[in-house]
Amino acid sequence: MAAGLYAQNVPWDAHRAFGYLEKQVQFGPRIPGSREHLACRDWIVAHAEAFADTVIVQQFRAYRPVTGDTVDAFNIIARFHAGGAKRVMLSTHWDTRPFADRDPLSPGRPVPGANDGASGTAVLMEMMEHIPMLPGDTGIDVVFWDAEDMGIAGSGEGFCQGSEYYARHPVEPLPEKGILIDMIGDHELRIPVEANSMRYAPQLVAEVWEIARRLGYREVFPLETGPEVYDDHVPLNETAGIPTINVIDFHYTARGRNLWHTTRDLPSYCSPRSLQIIGEVLVTWITEQ
Numbered sequence: 001m002a003a004g005l006y007a008q009n010v011p012w013d014a015h016r017a018f019g020y021l022e023k024q025v026q027f028g029p030r031i032p033g034s035r036e037h038l039a040c041r042d043w044i045v046a047h048a049e050a051f052a053d054t055v056i057v058q059q060f061r062a063y064r065p066v067t068g069d070t071v072d073a074f075n076i077i078a079r080f081h082a083g084g085a086k087r088v089m090l091s092t093h094w095d096t097r098p099f100a101d102r103d104p105l106s107p108g109r110p111v112p113g114a115n116d117g118a119s120g121t122a123v124l125m126e127m128m129e130h131i132p133m134l135p136g137d138t139g140i141d142v143v144f145w146d147a148e149d150m151g152i153a154g155s156g157e158g159f160c161q162g163s164e165y166y167a168r169h170p171v172e173p174l175p176e177k178g179i180l181i182d183m184i185g186d187h188e189l190r191i192p193v194e195a196n197s198m199r200y201a202p203q204l205v206a207e208v209w210e211i212a213r214r215l216g217y218r219e220v221f222p223l224e225t226g227p228e229v230y231d232d233h234v235p236l237n238e239t240a241g242i243p244t245i246n247v248i249d250f251h252y253t254a255r256g257r258n259l260w261h262t263t264r265d266l267p268s269y270c271s272p273r274s275l276q277i278i279g280e281v282l283v284t285w286i287t288e289q
């Protein structure tokens with residue numbers, strides 16, 4: 001069955017997906033160690049359990065570089081077609097940054113994380129409802145990384161702790177390749193090729209950007225090199241050996257003002273349409289595996 005047919009028959013629900021984004025922001029900041037974080041974890045796990053074959057919660061201790069102590073953190077792994085000979089991974093981070101250190105007015109306050117945290121999670125929450133209906137029996141691990149955004153800017157220390165933990169303690173059987181999504185809710189979505197992705201997995205970049213072009217999203221996915229981002233795909237490539245690309249719009253602004261890692265990372269600067277575009281690209285990629 002062609003992906004287009006699937007898309008016509010079972011429309012990917014952009015508004016339901018956007019509701020998942022808003023719901024996360026309503027929980028409050030999802031900072032490891034907080035009550036809101038645990039509430040959001042339970043909500044993701046319950047949703048995953050309704051659709052996936054198996055849900056594995058990988059608990060670990062995350063280091064807080066600012067306070068120097070550790071807190072409980074949780075990677076959530078939803079496994080579909082557990083017996084599939086071939087496996088792929090779709091992933092995103094679900095935690096939010098404890099401090100808005102790019103905010104000119106309130107750098108100590110937490111980031112609401114509508115785009116940075118909730119957008120990728122919303123897309124994968126919606127995705128899980130569709131995967132059981134997709135043709136084929138390719139195994140799919142949908143993974144929500146925790147403790148991605150606790151690091152100290154500029155030092156590189158303390159970022160991507162969930163994917164680093166998984167890379168050192170992988171859950172067998174390992175996927176053979178994967179797509180990471182992060183900050184894909186931007187109301188002005190534009191996703192150039194992330195520089196590390198091109199180095200690690202150029203073939204996968206070509207596949208995904210070709211799908212986007214075919215779906216009519218050539219302007220959203222320009223074939224040009226964007227910023228190099230240290231994100232969860234780095235430990236997946238370097239430590240776990242899973243070729244993974246990062247689909248990310250690192251340029252998150254409104255009227256020329258930066259929203260990334262500020263208190264203005266809010267649903268009003270995100271759009272259902274952006275979640276829809278990413279959803280369509282991922283559904284098509286999955287059906288072509």
Ligand SMILES: [Zn+2]
Nearest residue numbers: 097116149261
């Ligand atoms: Zn961030």
